[in-house]
Amino acid sequence: MHDLNLITQNAEKYKYYLQIRNENPKIIDQILEINRKRKELISTINNLRSQKNSISEKIGRKQYSNEQEKQELINESNKIDQEIKNLEPVLNEIEENLKNILLNVPNIVSPDVPVGKSSDENVVVYEEGEKPAFDFEPLPHWEIAENISIIDFERGVKLSGSRFYIMKGKLAKLQRALINFFLDFHIEKHNYKELYVPFIVKRHCLEGAGQLPKFEDNLYKDSEDDMWLVPTAEVPLTNIYRDEILPADVLPLYYVAYTPCFRKEKIAAGRDVRGIKRGHQFDKVELYKFVLPENSDYELEKLVQDACDILRALELNYRVVKLCSGDLGFAAAKTYDIEVWAAGCKEWLEVSSCSNVLDFQARRANIRFKRTPTSKPEFIHTLNGSGLALPRVVIAILENYQQKDGTIKIPKVLQPYTKFDKIEMHWKY
RNA sequence: GGAGAGGUGGCCGAGUGGUCGAAGGCGCUCGCCUGCUAAGCGAGAGUGUCGCUUAAUAGGCGACACCACGGGUUCGAAUCCCGUCCUCUCCGCCA
Numbered sequence: 222m223h224d225l226n227l228i229t230q231n232a233e234k235y236k237y238y239l240q241i242r243n244e245n246p247k248i249i250d251q252i253l254e255i256n257r258k259r260k261e262l263i264s265t266i267n268n269l270r271s272q273k274n275s276i277s278e279k280i281g282r283k284q285y286s287n288e289q290e291k292q293e294l295i296n297e298s299n300k301i302d303q304e305i306k307n308l309e310p311v312l313n314e315i316e317e318n319l320k321n322i323l324l325n326v327p328n329i330v331s332p333d334v335p336v337g338k339s340s341d342e343n344v345v346v347y348e349e350g351e352k353p354a355f356d357f358e359p360l361p362h363w364e365i366a367e368n369i370s371i372i373d374f375e376r377g378v379k380l381s382g383s384r385f386y387i388m389k390g391k392l393a394k395l396q397r398a399l400i401n402f403f404l405d406f407h408i409e410k411h412n413y414k415e416l417y418v419p420f421i422v423k424r425h426c427l428e429g430a431g432q433l434p435k436f437e438d439n440l441y442k443d444s445e446d447d448m449w450l451v452p453t454a455e456v457p458l459t460n461i462y463r464d465e466i467l468p469a470d471v472l473p474l475y476y477v478a479y480t481p482c483f484r485k486e487k488i489a490a491g492r493d494v495r496g497i498k499r500g501h502q503f504d505k506v507e508l509y510k511f512v513l514p515e516n517s518d519y520e521l522e523k524l525v526q527d528a529c530d531i532l533r534a535l536e537l538n539y540r541v542v543k544l545c546s547g548d549l550g551f552a553a554a555k556t557y558d559i560e561v562w563a564a565g566c567k568e569w570l571e572v573s574s575c576s577n578v579l580d581f582q583a584r585r586a587n588i589r590f591k592r593t594p595t596s597k598p599e600f601i602h603t604l605n606g607s608g609l610a611l612p613r614v615v616i617a618i619l620e621n622y623q624q625k626d627g628t629i630k631i632p633k634v635l636q637p638y639t640k641f642d643k644i645e646m647h648w649k650y
Numbered sequence: 651g652g653a654g655a656g657g658u659g660g661c662c663g664a665g666u667g668g669u670c671g672a673a674g675g676c677g678c679u680c681g682c683c684u685g686c687u688a689a690g691c692g693a694g695a696g697u698g699u700c701g702c703u704u705a706a707u708a709g710g711c712g713a714c715a716c717c718a719c720g721g722g723u724u725c726g727a728a729u730c731c732c733g734u735c736c737u738c739u740c741c742g743c744c745a
Contacts, residue, residue, distance in 0.1 A: 226707060263700050267714045274714085277726040281668035291725085298725045466660085466697090594660090594678050595695065 222323055222584040225256055238329045241336045241546035248322060255319045262312045266305060273301045324434055328581040330546050331518075331555035337545025344545065346557065349529070350538035353564055353621045361565035362619040363496035366392070368627050370647040372497065384486065384494070384501045391644040395618070395631070396504065396611055398638035400479050403506040403531060407608055411527045413477035413508060418457035420480055421448045429586030430459040431552035431578075441483045441501075450483035454507035455605045462511065463586040466598045472590060473512040473520060477608065480505065497612045498570065504611040510604040511588070514580065517602035518555075521577040525557045528573045528608045535632045537617050538562040540569065554579045561613065565620035570613040575606030 228235050232253060236246035276298045285291045335344050353359075366372035370389065377386035388396060407413040424447050427433040432440060432452060441450040451457060458476055467474075482505050493499035508527060512520045525541060532539045544556040553576035560569035580600035583589070589598035622630040629644040636642050 224707080230707080260700065263714080267700060270715085271713055273725080278669075280725055295725045302725085468660095595680090598697080 222581065223326060223329075224584070225252070225323075228252055229256065235326075235329070239327070241330060242327055242549060243338065243547050244327065248326065252319065252322055252326075255315060255322070259312070259315050259319060262308060262315065266308050266312060269301050269305045269308075273298050273305070276301075321434070324428065324585075327549075327551045328554045328578065330549065331577065331579075334549065334555050335543065335545045336547075338547045340544075340548045342545040343548055343558070344543045346541045346543050348538070348540035349533070350536065350562075352538050352562055355564065357625050359564040359620060359623055361496065362563070362616045365565065365619050365623055365627070365629070366496075369629075369645060370649060371644060381501070384499065386497055386500065390647045391639070391641060392615070392619075392647075394641075395635070395639055395644065396615055398635055399611060399614055400504060400506060402635055402638050403608060404477060404479055406531060406534065407477040407506070407508060407527060410530065411475070413475040413527075416458070416461075416476050416478045418454060418461075418478050418480060420451050422451055422457055422460070423447060424449065425463075426456050426460040429463055430456045430582055431585065432456065435551060438487050439485050441485065451480055452484045453482050453505065453605075454478040454480040455509060458507065458509040458605070459582050459588075459603060460586055462588045462601075465588060467511070467588075467590040467601065468594070469513065469590050469592045472601070473510055473516065476509045478507050478509070480507065496566070497616065498566075500612065506608050506611075508575075508606045508608040512602050512604065513590075514599070514602045517577050517579060517604060520602075521555060521557070521575060521604055524604055524606045525559065525575045528559055528575060528606050531609055531614075532559070532561060532572070534634045535614070535618070537614075537621060539572075550574070550576065552576070552578050552581050554581065559609075561617045563613075563617050563620045565623070566616075570616060572609045572613045572617070573607035576604065578603045578605065 223235070228249065232249050236249050239246040239248065276294050279285065280291060280294055285294060335342065337343070360368070363372070363374070366374075371392035373387040373389060380387075404415055408415055421443075424433060427440065427449055440452055442448065457480075458478060461476075482503050484501060486499060486501060489499060497503075508524060510520055510524060529539065529541065539559055539561045542558045542560060544553075544558060549556055556574055556576040558571050559573040559575070561572045562568075563570050579602055582603045583600040588601050588603070590601045591598050618632065619629055622632065624630060624643075627646070631639050631642050631644070
């Protein structure tokens with residue numbers, strides 16, 4: 222969500238941001254026009270209310286000489302009231318309309334984001350680690366999983382339809398170990414505080430984080446109670462301090478939370494259907510920061526490194542990609558994707574997306590801070606990044622650590638968590 | 651799920667129709683004061699919107715709105731009525 226005054230004063234800039242995001246800039250003109258009408262109406266209504274208030278005050282102070290005079294005052298007040306009652310619904314409609322439009326305007330674009338149409342124009346910032354060497358042809362994870370019977374795709378579908386699967390035995394434990402490893406790592410090495418948050422939230426949380434109203438299609442919900450399954454922990458995390466004013470000296474705040482994530486993936490229909498690359502349900506450890514505006518750029522760089530550290534520890538080959546303007550998410554002003562090499566399917570898999578959201582979510586969720594106890598509240602800056610998304614890290618481990626005999630080696634740092642050093646042939650039943 | 655109580659400023663808490671944006675206390679900010687600290691004394695502090703002023707989204711002035719949220723009664727509502735949400739206590743059920 223944007224500051225109307227900023228849009229008014231920088232209309233051309235906002236149009237440019239929309240344009241390089243492949244969105245229609247005309248909406249800005251619409252906003253300006255509606256806002257003009259809105260201000261006019263507010264002035265009119267405020268004047269009427271002011272008149273009415275002064276009449277009430279006169280009556281309250283008994284500033285009339287007889288009953289007839291009092292009655293005249295009441296009549297006048299009623300007349301003004303009628304005018305107000307005629308104008309109020311008009312104003313309400315305008316404000317609602319304006320809010321709806323504003324909720325659909327994406328964030329601005331940071332100056333150092335490359336301008337581009339699509340993901341083809343994203344920029345690889347750097348690559349680290351070595352691609353593993355094999356003296357055999359490495360298999361994609363769905364074949365490995367089939368061979369040693371660690372994922373049951375058919376029965377997953379039987380339970381819940383396409384894009385659902387069952388992980389078995391040591392694979393399930395590997396994922397569980399990764400979750401604990403990620404959490405501990407960020408808590409101990411990077412000073413994040415762990416939070417366990419609700420996986421089901423109210424509508425306003427999704428509005429605050431930017432998923433609604435635009436991306437309703439991608440969300441699972443219980444419409445009866447207006448409860449929504451989180452598509453990412455970013456949603457509850459964004460809203461922890463909704464409608465609060467934080468003292469500046471508690472900043473920056475770093476939080477890490479594990480949640481499952483639920484997504485309908487209608488937008489990605491037909492893509493990544495093989496294996497566990499894109500399920501309707503997946504696990505993720507999310508990093509989230511509340512920071513001072515002047516530090517958010519630096520905090521993003523640090524956030525990316527925090528996520529990358531995990532991949533280094535797992536000894537996986539990865540690269541960092543800076544998204545171009547056309548590929549940026551709705552709420553993000555700047556985003557780095559971290560992609561890990563999967564030797565079997567021979568693809569770079571996105572395991573993390575780290576974004577500086579600036580004050581975009583803070584405005585929507587009304588999260589502010591005060592520099593000193595007496596200074597004016599300002600909107601805080603928020604950042605989010607996966608640290609990391611589970612299934613794709615599992616894929617990378619399966620494919621990059623696969624052995625000639627079909628077993629999977631477990632990365633050293635994980636062994637204290639898994640308590641085994643390889644995954645071998647599993648049971649059928 | 652049933653019964654009862656309640657939701658007031660950063661916190662506690664008074665306020666049941668008019669000058670209440672809201673007493674008092676704590677905390678906070680600024681100043682004074684006593685070697686320092688604590689204590690004491692004085693003053694000041696809510697949030698948002700609209701307008702005027704301004705180079706200013708700094709400051710100043712004015713108006714309007716806000717005492718959980720939404721509606722209603724009334725010339726006038728924190729105060730009365732209705733609905734919703736939430737919290738607490740007791741009962742029931744339950745991992």
